[in-house]
Amino acid sequence: MVVDSDILIDFFRDYPQAKEFLLTTEDNLKVSRVTVMEIVVGVKTKIAARKALKQLDALGIKIVEVTETVSQLAGDILAENRHKFGTGILDSFVAATALQAGEKLSTRNVKHFKQIKDLGLTVPY
Numbered sequence: 001m002v003v004d005s006d007i008l009i010d011f012f013r014d015y016p017q018a019k020e021f022l023l024t025t026e027d028n029l030k031v032s033r034v035t036v037m038e039i040v041v042g043v044k045t046k047i048a049a050r051k052a053l054k055q056l057d058a059l060g061i062k063i064v065e066v067t068e069t070v071s072q073l074a075g076d077i078l079a080e081n082r083h084k085f086g087t088g089i090l091d092s093f094v095a096a097t098a099l100q101a102g103e104k105l106s107t108r109n110v111k112h113f114k115q116i117k118d119l120g121l122t123v124p125y
Helices: 003-014 017-023 033-042 046-058 068-083 091-100
Strands: 028-031 060-063
Touching: 003 017, 003 033, 003 046, 028 033, 028 091, 033 046, 033 060, 033 091, 068 091
Parallel strands: 028 060
Antiparallel strands: none
């Protein structure tokens, strides 16, 4: 399962539901490299960024790199959905990562992803 940044942000903010989900799920968890970059941008200091990256590692979350295939798929998703639904660049990459991996995307932001063809979504809490 690919995890969206909103769930990880909740985890870093000590939300009990996010902690329970990430600590108890039996799925192999993955994140897009783009999600990792979103997290780094979202914290205030380099120390906080390092801490967040260590927490991802401690949770056993695998970082999925952006490949040429993921980039092409993200471009297709963006072209298909940007003007009709407002889909953004980062969400296109996250969705493409899940699709390329053959995984569902775990997110609380269903609105950002529900229109993307063939993308399975799960809302963990």
